Amino acid sequence: MLNTVLNHLLHVRSEKGAGYLALLEPDKLSGAPLIDMAVCCEANGVDALLIGSSLMLTVDLDEAVSQVKAHVDIPIILFPGALHHISRHADAILFLSLISGRNPQYLIGEQVHAAPIIQAYDLEPIATGYILIGSDSITSAEFMSNTRPIPRDKSTIAVAHALAAEYLGMHMVYLDAGSGARPSVPETMVEFVSDNVSIPIIVGGGIRSPQIAREKVQAGADFVVTGTILEEQASPALIREFADAIHKKPG
Ligand code: 1GP
Numbered sequence: 001m002l003n004t005v006l007n008h009l010l011h012v013r014s015e016k017g018a019g020y021l022a023l024l025e026p027d028k029l030s031g032a033p034l035i036d037m038a039v040c041c042e043a044n045g046v047d048a049l050l051i052g053s054s055l056m057l058t059v060d061l062d063e064a065v066s067q068v069k070a071h072v073d074i075p076i077i078l079f080p081g082a083l084h085h086i087s088r089h090a091d092a093i094l095f096l097s098l099i100s101g102r103n104p105q106y107l108i109g110e111q112v113h114a115a116p117i118i119q120a121y122d123l124e125p126i127a128t129g130y131i132l133i134g135s136d137s138i139t140s141a142e143f144m145s146n147t148r149p150i151p152r153d154k155s156t157i158a159v160a161h162a163l164a165a166e167y168l169g170m171h172m173v174y175l176d177a178g179s180g181a182r183p184s185v186p187e188t189m190v191e192f193v194s195d196n197v198s199i200p201i202i203v204g205g206g207i208r209s210p211q212i213a214r215e216k217v218q219a220g221a222d223f224v225v226t227g228t229i230l231e232e233q234a235s236p237a238l239i240r241e242f243a244d245a246i247h248k249k250p251g
Contacts (some may be wrong), residue, residue: 005092017249018217019047023227026058045243052079054141065089088121095125101147129165129173139178155192177205187219194220210245
């Protein structure tokens, strides 16, 4: 890993064209299966692990993260849905502001409570403008955050939010259709955002095949996240196919 997780991610992007982030949710995987999945991800081309979810019932996140940390060398990045989703054993945290919403709790409220904890734990915060994109049904992220996602046919609204994130000095934007979303963020929207902002773009939510992941990269995604599909049909071969599809440079 380079000196910071953000630098590691930027290095991955420049070396491989795009990066592959696997989301592990401690409510769905714990103990040995969680460790096995993390090890399998690392062995098959995943560039960093995200750990978190919008609603987490797991009480001992610290234990889960420390177990994973003991078995992998790739960065572990928290993807928090709430204040208590912080572990001192992670390498970094996506310091999210849910900028597509107008709920002050998720724009700045949770962050104010979290900041001293992040400082005390010496976690690297990666400031990220989190933008929810609508799908065909209400996702957990939408429900739990009590915010409205951006309609999937309103790319200009997504661009305006992403530009605002850039101008506010955030390191990245995350276009998320939400866990298990159907369908995923439209390529036209990814492309329009990519054409208009210069900070890296993470795309996730409902990406269920290497081909779809590849289409997000071709549209301009710098990092692609998969979570649900790996819970449903995890196999080393599938993870490798995702990694190869995401890392394939245009040619
Ligand atoms: C959800 O973007 C992540 O916030 C991952 O989504 O679980 O649908 O892959 P999936």
